[in-house]
Amino acid sequence: MVGKTPTLPDFTALSQHIDPQWIAHALALTGKASVRRRKLPAEQVVWLVIALAMYRHQSIAQVVAELDLVLPDEVNPAIANSAVTQARQRLGQEPLAQLFGLCASAWDERHQRGRSWRGLARYAIDGSTLRTQDTTDNRQHFGAQEYASGVVASYPQLRMLTLTSLATHLLRDAVFGEYGKNEMRYAKELIEAIPEHSLTVFDRGFLSAEILLQVQQTGTQRHWLIPAKSNSQWEKLDKHPTDYRVRMKVSPQARKANSCLPAYWEARAIEVISRHGQRRILLTSLLDAKAWPAKEIALQYEQRWHIETSYRELKQEMLGAGLTLRSGNPQTVRQEVWGVLLAYNLVRLEMAEVAREEGVEPTELSFTVALHYLRYEWHWLATSSPGTLPKHLQRLRQRLGDLLVSKQRRGRQCPRVVKKPPARYPIRQVRFK
DSSP states (O other), X not given: OOOOOOOOOOOHHHHTXXXXXXXXXXXXXXXXXXXXXXXXXXXXXXXXXXXXXXTTTSOHHHHHHHTTOSOOOSSOOOOOHHHHHHHHHHHOSHHHHHHHHHHHHHXXXXXXXXXXXXXXXXXXXXXXXXXXXXXXXXXXXXXXXXXXXXXXXXXXXXXXXXXXXXXXXXXXEEEEEETTSOXXXXXXXXXXXXXXXXXXXXXXXXOOHHHHHHHHHSSSSEEEEEEOOTTOOOEEOSOOSSEEXXXXXXXXXXXXXXXXXXXXXXXXXXXXXXXXXXXXXXXXXXXXXTTSXXXXXXXXXXXXXXXXXXXXXXXXXXXXXXXXXXXXXXHHHHHHHHHHHHHHHHHHHXXXXXXXXXXXXXXXXXXXXXXXXXXXXXXXXXXXXXXXXXXXXXXXXXXHHTOBHHHHSTTOOOOOOOOOOOOSSOOOOOOOO
């Protein structure tokens, strides 16, 4: 009797956004497609890596079992933990990196429509760090923070920079690697990913003629916006008190490193007063004051601070209280990070879809609530019959649409302040009469 060919578990809930052909293309491009039949083929390992980020609070064995990721086998239905580890090692990080690139650009382009500012899509480049398991391989490869006192951090760390949409908080691109590598070098790798007809907002630490001129002079209508440093020096080219052009000198060190840089470069300076009464000067390549009003430019800069919450959501909400990646060697660490970035974008993408149906902004939805609901619903969708999927998706989007942040907190703001950390132990105060 000829055995019936096993079918893959139904991942319609997840694959509605990730085209299976993208996965097949990423595997084929990197030479990682499964040639012989395995209980955990490469396609399923891709989903496993994404699921490990979604279900951070569960062990790898639990995720494999509860999401039914293993192909059925009547002789030996179980799969050893070592087999899962070997499957991840066979896959490597390259297919996840390729898949993230395919998904990120397609999802961002889908939800940039109708959300531009004066014809420009808006992005921000910023950085953060992630903590890895303290193994010899991770410490040698990624390094760790070294304090002025000479003390080295207890855990290895990797440095990461992302290109994030201000409208949806979807990640357009990301780079990460050794902790000791300067953020400016990582930023250069992201510049090529900036789309045309866009405005990219930078933190003041990226104020560099080499980076900003590369953004401005390559592609079509690629603009930048950045706050000036307190020690920035320039020559004022016109007499307007708060909106004027400036000419700055390119440092000899920068010109020595890059002979293509000019001796001087120009920008527009806009002086603004924040709602907290602080004076700030913004520098930008948007030189036409009529086409790009100063007040509107200042509002685009205010939106830049909101994307810092995306790092908090990724590190604290998705990774949980552990704050440390699961993997014990550099190859699987990189694979895990790509899985985390894909999972984060999947949550943000579903929020953007809901926001479009509700007629609100994607940033008005609560990421935490969306993540919790998606974990619950995707668990059921992965194991339910196909006929129940439309009902589950409809219920999911209705519940997310009812949980707008603006409905929960009126007048909600995102001030950039350092908050006092919660006390580790409860404190009891005793008053004596």
